[in-house]
Amino acid sequence: MNLGTPMLQRLPLYLRALRGMESEGASSVSAAGLAAVLGIDPIVVRKDLARTGVRGVPRRGFPLDRLIAALRRLTGADAEQTAVLVGVGKLGSALLGYPGFRRAGLTIVAGFDAAPERCQMILAGVPVFPVGTLTETCLRLGAALGILTVPADRAQRVADMLVAGGVRAIWNFTPAQLEVPDSVMVQREDLAVSLAVLLHRMHERERA
Amino acid sequence: MNLGTPMLQRLPLYLRALRGMESEGASSVSAAGLAAVLGIDPIVVRKDLARTGVRGVPRRGFPLDRLIAALRRLTGADAEQTAVLVGVGKLGSALLGYPGFRRAGLTIVAGFDAAPERCQMILAGVPVFPVGTLTETCLRLGAALGILTVPADRAQRVADMLVAGGVRAIWNFTPAQLEVPDSVMVQREDLAVSLAVLLHRMHERERA
DNA sequence: TAGATTGTTAATCGATTAACAATC
DNA sequence: TAGATTGTTAATCGATTAACAATC
Numbered sequence: 001m002n003l004g005t006p007m008l009q010r011l012p013l014y015l016r017a018l019r020g021m022e023s024e025g026a027s028s029v030s031a032a033g034l035a036a037v038l039g040i041d042p043i044v045v046r047k048d049l050a051r052t053g054v055r056g057v058p059r060r061g062f063p064l065d066r067l068i069a070a071l072r073r074l075t076g077a078d079a080e081q082t083a084v085l086v087g088v089g090k091l092g093s094a095l096l097g098y099p100g101f102r103r104a105g106l107t108i109v110a111g112f113d114a115a116p117e118r119c120q121m122i123l124a125g126v127p128v129f130p131v132g133t134l135t136e137t138c139l140r141l142g143a144a145l146g147i148l149t150v151p152a153d154r155a156q157r158v159a160d161m162l163v164a165g166g167v168r169a170i171w172n173f174t175p176a177q178l179e180v181p182d183s184v185m186v187q188r189e190d191l192a193v194s195l196a197v198l199l200h201r202m203h204e205r206e207r208a
Numbered sequence: 209m210n211l212g213t214p215m216l217q218r219l220p221l222y223l224r225a226l227r228g229m230e231s232e233g234a235s236s237v238s239a240a241g242l243a244a245v246l247g248i249d250p251i252v253v254r255k256d257l258a259r260t261g262v263r264g265v266p267r268r269g270f271p272l273d274r275l276i277a278a279l280r281r282l283t284g285a286d287a288e289q290t291a292v293l294v295g296v297g298k299l300g301s302a303l304l305g306y307p308g309f310r311r312a313g314l315t316i317v318a319g320f321d322a323a324p325e326r327c328q329m330i331l332a333g334v335p336v337f338p339v340g341t342l343t344e345t346c347l348r349l350g351a352a353l354g355i356l357t358v359p360a361d362r363a364q365r366v367a368d369m370l371v372a373g374g375v376r377a378i379w380n381f382t383p384a385q386l387e388v389p390d391s392v393m394v395q396r397e398d399l400a401v402s403l404a405v406l407l408h409r410m411h412e413r414e415r416a
Numbered sequence: 417t418a419g420a421t422t423g424t425t426a427a428t429c430g431a432t433t434a435a436c437a438a439t440c
Numbered sequence: 441t442a443g444a445t446t447g448t449t450a451a452t453c454g455a456t457t458a459a460c461a462a463t464c
Contacts, residue, residue, distance in 0.1 A: 002412075005405060006455065012404040016383060030421065038385065043457065050423065058421045058464045076407035090305065094298035100383070100400040105407065144410070169410040171403075175224060175308070177246065185413050187406045191397075192308040195379075196220040197213060198395045199284035199313065202352070202377040204210075205393050214431065238445065251433065258447065266440045266445045 003074065007048055012104065013038055014048070015071045019103075022064050030061035077105035084143045084167075086158050087150035088113040088121075088128050091173060095147060097124040109141050114154075131158070138165025145169050152176045211282065215256055220312065221246055222256070223279045227311075230272050238269035285313035292351045292375075294366050295358030296321040296329075296336050299381060303355060305332040317349055322362075339366070346373025353377050360384045 003011075017037050021029055031049050035042035049062055052070040056062040072078040083101075085092055088111045095101075096108060111128040113119055121128045129137060138146070138161075146162035148155055148170060155176035162170055169185040172178055178186050211219075225245050229237055239257050243250035257270055260278040264270040280286040291309075293300055296319045303309075304319060319336040321327055329336045337345060346354070346369075354370035356363055356378055363384035370378055377393040380386055386394050 003408065004454070008405050008408055009401050012398070012400045016400070032421080041457085044455095046422070047456085056422050058423090058462080059419080060464080061421075074408075075404040076411055077404070079407065079411070081407065090298055090302035094302055095399075097298065098399060101403065104400050104403045106403060145406075168414065169406060171406060183413075185406070185410050187402070187409070189399075189402060190220070191303075191306060192220045192224065192312050193217050194395070194397055195309065195312045195314060196283040196285070197216050198353075198377060198379060198393070199287065199289065200211065200216055200282075201395070202393045203284055203287070205391075206376065212431070240445080249433085252431095254446070255432085264446050266438080266447090267443080268440075269445075 001051075001074065003051075007051070008075070010040065010044070010048060011071055011075050013040075014045075015068065015075060015077070018064060018068050018071070022068065027064050028057075028061045029064055029067070031056070033061065072105075075104070077103070080105050080107070081144040082107050082109045082141060083145035083147055083171075084108070084110045084112065084134070084138055084141070084162075084165075085126075085147040085149060086112045086131060086134060086162070087148065088118050088123065089149065092147075092149035093123050095149060095173075096126050106145065108147070109143065110137055112137075114150075131161075134158070134161045135165040138162065138167060143167055145171060147171045147173070149173045209259075209282065211259075215259070216283070218248065218252070218256055219279055219283050221248075222253075223276065223283060223285070226272060226276050226279070230276065235272050236265075236269045237272055237275070239264070241269065280313075283312070285311070288313050288315070289352040290315050290317045290349060291353035291355055291379075292316070292318045292320065292342070292346055292349070292370075292373075293334075293355040293357060294320045294339060294342060294370070295356065295362075296326050296331065297357065300355075300357035301331050303357060303381075304334050314353065316355070317351065318345055320345075322358075339369075342366070342369045343373040346370065346375060351375055353379060355379045355381070357381045 017034060031046035032042045035045040054062055054066045054070050083106055085108050096111060108126050111126050112131045112134050113128055114131045119128050119130045146167040150158050152174045155174040156178060159170055159178045159180055163180050163184055172186055172188045180186055225242060239254035240250045243253040262270055262274045262278050291314055293316050304316060316334055319334050320339045320342050321336055322339045327336050327338045354375040356366060358366050360382045363382040364386060367378055367386045367388055371388050371392055380394055380396045388394055
């Protein structure tokens with residue numbers, strides 16, 4: 001199944017809302033109900049749910065458990081990947097403690113840092129190692145993903161080590177432009193981009 | 209000028225790259241050159257640059273200074289907004305120390321936290337106050353933006369205080385679904401969403 | 417049966433891509 | 441002049457929106 005980015009970005013929102021409903025004892029949900037909870041256009045939700053392949057029942061809605069299973073599969077949450085995180089500064093340790101990754105199917109199995117005093121620590125249950133052991137440890141653990149939270153000027157060097165360590169994707173929280181082989185996917189997380197969108201929309205709304 | 213989100217997300221990347229070129233002494237840039245640096249399709253860059261209104265010169269490219277000025281205006285970086293940040297935990301203090309906000313035209317003027325031991329501190333040059341003084345301080349400082357980095361179960365209450373404090377937008381780093389008046393823009397920053405996109409694309413690439 | 421809700425098909429809209437003309 | 445690069449117009453593509461048929 002080939003999903004466009006806009007739909008792909010909505011799926012985790014559905015998943016989170018549906019899990020909440022399930023834990024409150026619900027067993028089915030209508031597209032309109034889900035749309036209302038999330039503040040999304042009901043037509044969009046209906047179409048998205050149709051594309052999960054789960055059949056809804058007129059007048060009753062969709063079976064919650066099957067919908068959750070389908071969404072977990074579509075978002076890749078059921079694949080159980082492991083990640084390493086490099087750069088255990090403030091942002092890095094904040095990410096180590098973020099519980100949402102587990103629910104999305106990602107387990108961070110090791111942290112790395114250049115500062116000796118940060119190594120040998122255990123943060124949020126994750127051991128931190130010297131960055132010199134990165135490639136070797138990556139290979140040993142079979143990590144699928146590398147999370148980059150180092151200073152921008154070290155990003156490329158660490159990325160090279162991650163690639164040598166066999167990761168299949170890099171989640172880049174630095175502004176650096178990384179050079180990696182085509183086989184490795186890089187996704188950039190850029191707060192300056194988000195902020196620009198926010199400021200522009202804020203001004204836009206005020207003009208209207 | 210009404211810009212679509214895709215273009216709006218590319219503008220800060222252009223801006224950052226152009227600033228780098230300027231600091232290296234360049235005075236003009238071609239669309240193709242900029243595209244190569246960022247790994248973006250040259251046709252897209254050419255069209256985006258055309259929409260800035262800056263005239264390029266065939267065989268020479270665009271004047272760097274005018275392009276930077278135009279991009280600053282389009283992204284809102286020249287408007288100089290102030291923000292307050294609520295929840296000075298790991299993520300919150302990481303954001304307080306992020307230098308990119310300043311360059312994007314945003315200054316964080318105050319932090320707030322519920323824990324008494326975190327108040328009276330100064331982090332990255334920003335004073336931290338008790339969350340009880342939030343609304344009052346917001347009004348006094350005339351903050352345009354509230355950055356929400358508190359636990360999810362307190363998000364709505366803090367959002368209410370921010371709204372009462374007169375902010376025009378809320379940058380929500382919690383998974384909570386906020387209820388605010390229509391006049392206040394809410395932008396959600398959701399790592400679970402980004403991760404789902406990343407994992408899906410990673411799998412997609414491996415199938416290909 | 418009636419009515420709510422799903423499922424599907426068509427229309428609209430905006431972004432990307434392609435092709436080519438204009439200009440230094 | 442020749443050639444590189446911008447600027448513009450048209451074609452394609454995908455997502456959203458709208459309308460309506462199908463079904464419990």
